[in-house]
Amino acid sequence: MLKEFIGKQSVKVKNVIERGAVKKFAVAIGDAHPIFIDEEYGKASRYKTNIAPPTFPRVLEFGRIEGLVLPEKGLIHGEQIFNYERPIRVGEVIYCYSKVENYVEKKGSTGSMGFLTISENGEDVKGELIFSSKIIVIITEAVRKEMLA
């Protein structure tokens, strides 16, 4: 049933990279470096502004893929990949969307495991890609049965 979602994507969502959100995130990962949080330091840097940590896109909104409802519990985050054209800048506008890239099932010792690959992508106002990320979620047979119920 998840296979039919391959290729489907969300409508792009406008996100503004908020200074406060970046600071809160940097602090939460124990990385309150001035390149992320100090305005003057950012201005003097090669980026002319503060930037966001590479895992920050987890905070952004990527929109809903129509019809795709994943359980809130029982998913296993297997892999995570971020690719950047350049760092994210504080204050910029990014249009984000997610897409179902792949779904496969593999037999394992505890039944068949589902591997769902979702991409989360961010573009600037001109439509140029800033980052793309891939999330591989492992969905056990038991959790899939609950999804059908």
Add this chain to the structure above:
Amino acid sequence: MNSLINIQIGDSLQNLQLPPVSRMDLIKYSGASNDYNPIHTIDDEAHKAGLPGVIAHGMWTMGNLAKLFTPFYEEGYIQTYSIRFRNMVFLNDVITLKATLKEINENVLTFDVAAYNQHDKHVIKGNVIFIKYK
């Protein structure tokens, strides 16, 4: 290491040992990331999910590991950061972060990166491709 200019294959960035993982670390990360899955903060929910106790968000550990590269943003940026989640992180675990240069190709530096716990078990493992500005 203050700069990546003279880094050689096999060199490591400064290892970093984190303070023991606290519930407050995970509460803060839940708020900052909007990931409120209760298995990361509430014992009862973790038990219901069959876990011995709350576990850290994989992304909390991945976020922490990236900070080995934060001192070098004037020299370049992280182009690719790829991680496999290998083992769970529990409260009071002591996590050590590590990055070792594996390959140099002109201005492209490929690092093996990992976080491991007090039992020397990898909790996350992967690569960082760091592009140096020309």
